[in-house]
Amino acid sequence: MTNDLSTPPRSRASIKDVAAHAGVSAQTVSRVANSQSNVRPDTRDRVMASMKVLGYRPNSAARNLKSGRFRSIGVVTFNLTTLGNERTLDAVAESAAEAGYTTTLLPVLDPTQLDVAGAFGRLEEQAVDGIILIMSAQVEAPEKLQLTAGLPLVIVDSDGSQPYNIVDTNQEQGARLATQHLIDLGHQKIVHVSGPESSFSAKRRREAFLHTMKAANLQAPPVLLGDWTAASGIVLGRQIAASSQPPTAVFAANDQMALGVMHAFHEKGWQIPGYVSVVGFDDAEDAAAYWPALTSVHQNFGEVGKRATALLLSMIDGQDAPPNELIPTNLVVRDSTAPARTS
Amino acid sequence: MTNDLSTPPRSRASIKDVAAHAGVSAQTVSRVANSQSNVRPDTRDRVMASMKVLGYRPNSAARNLKSGRFRSIGVVTFNLTTLGNERTLDAVAESAAEAGYTTTLLPVLDPTQLDVAGAFGRLEEQAVDGIILIMSAQVEAPEKLQLTAGLPLVIVDSDGSQPYNIVDTNQEQGARLATQHLIDLGHQKIVHVSGPESSFSAKRRREAFLHTMKAANLQAPPVLLGDWTAASGIVLGRQIAASSQPPTAVFAANDQMALGVMHAFHEKGWQIPGYVSVVGFDDAEDAAAYWPALTSVHQNFGEVGKRATALLLSMIDGQDAPPNELIPTNLVVRDSTAPARTS
């Protein structure tokens, strides 16, 4: 894939060409292009005709140069393949488009790149007016983020300790909701299948789980650590299924792991929710089609993306950044949870 | 979300500022910024120091204006929320980044927009050197695509009849693989759960299914039409489960609908694959964690994105476009398929 810069780009008609063709000044063409009112109708028509004939399209690079803005926001992603990241990105792109901004993807293949001044600094060379960093659930927020100093930055993540503008779902509240739901159903032995050590989201959910258990005077069995994938859920689920004193419920930190856990329980022949209940987190699009339909904590990623974009745009406009925002979650009860077995 | 254009953008140090600070000409700064060789080491060091102090970042708008290129490719998406689209986009972004291009998202909220000359024409104003159109599985390729004339365009879709450069997985071959797999297992009554009428992918798969059945001298029951969602799979699955003469196998046009179909079969108490076999299409990340693990046709979306990007970049470089590409698929056999029941 060579990028021969010596190859001239396909020539496009410029404003001058149109002006010449229509027999007017470049300025008039500009006025027509920007649909300003002070152009005589017949002149406008003539110019429009010329634009059409020549296939004229305004050059946004020139516009950007003039205005000092790119009307584009950059989104740094580590791996889009996480459900939440994708939905958030989706919402960001839509919100940005509504505001007349485009969204530029800045994929960071190797997370450690972020620590390299050069690599991350280069983000600022991108034609963007601000940056949204959608933290991967698997990557720690790098300390070196200062490097973006100069460009407005919004982080979508759970680590409130970072000195940046954070938008996220209220993970703690969600985990509390899920845990309390199980407790209310009479479950006492509840195993938590958590995300990886490095993830702040995982940590938040884990801590909230532990806290809620404690508040109910319940002893939490050792927390199991997965990596968010369904495959890790299967492994951990089998581990649970092999224990001598099976729990009556499992709270998985995301739906994919919950799916894997249920898979392992089916293998073992356990009834869900008759023998064991399972709760997930995310409320994935397919959660209702899992077998059984999964009770899960709904995260409003669309809202997260929207708020993050709104926040960034207001920062770009030079306004003071509002305090960090936490989008509330809600529990969607389906068929994978029931009162604890009595045996 | 106002966009007050009168608010001046935050000032950044320009090449002039650096030049003044370092006591050299702007030209020299430019040379240093582009790491050209003909600068004396101490001059270079002085300039670099000034750049650092002032936090200088080259303005890509100006560069773009000079070079006539944006080093960015636009990706038009209708809805990212489809598995394939997301993975393809991911691969496009990575490939583009490797080639030094950024990826600009051009979300089209309302597909009918495409028919409006103005809306689609505006894509060309975007700061992109070419466009990849990832057709939604739910949207018909508009006839009006001619409107992009002027910008290199690659379409990721299955409609070979369009006069554009197409990259896609080999849907027909995949559907044949799935159908033949069931036939080889002795299934004779196979129901196909297809995607929506408007989708070319769905049509391709449906036709290949029908053709393969015919070639095996098997009569295909009426095809059921879903909308790709797991929810529609549940509805259709219940319909199948209610029939007086149940099929021995179902071939769903995507994994999500297969998940829904299996959900309905579980409800009915049917054993999978003991009583009925199910095959999906996509090989979703979680397919192996479904219950039972789903046999599915693997689509290499990563390769599709890569090839589409490579194709577009070569077109941007003014090279002749190679013929349309079809990426082969392969069948991943798991636990949801078994020999047909004999009863």
Add this chain to the structure above:
DNA sequence: CTGAAAGCGCTAACAC
């Protein structure tokens, strides 16, 4: 090795 001049395409500000 370094600098000065010109111009990429566009638009704000000012003529007429």
Add this chain to the structure above:
DNA sequence: GTGTTAGCGCTTTCAG
């Protein structure tokens, strides 16, 4: 209503 001028930040070209 329309045209002219100037300049956004950078790089290519040509002089020194």
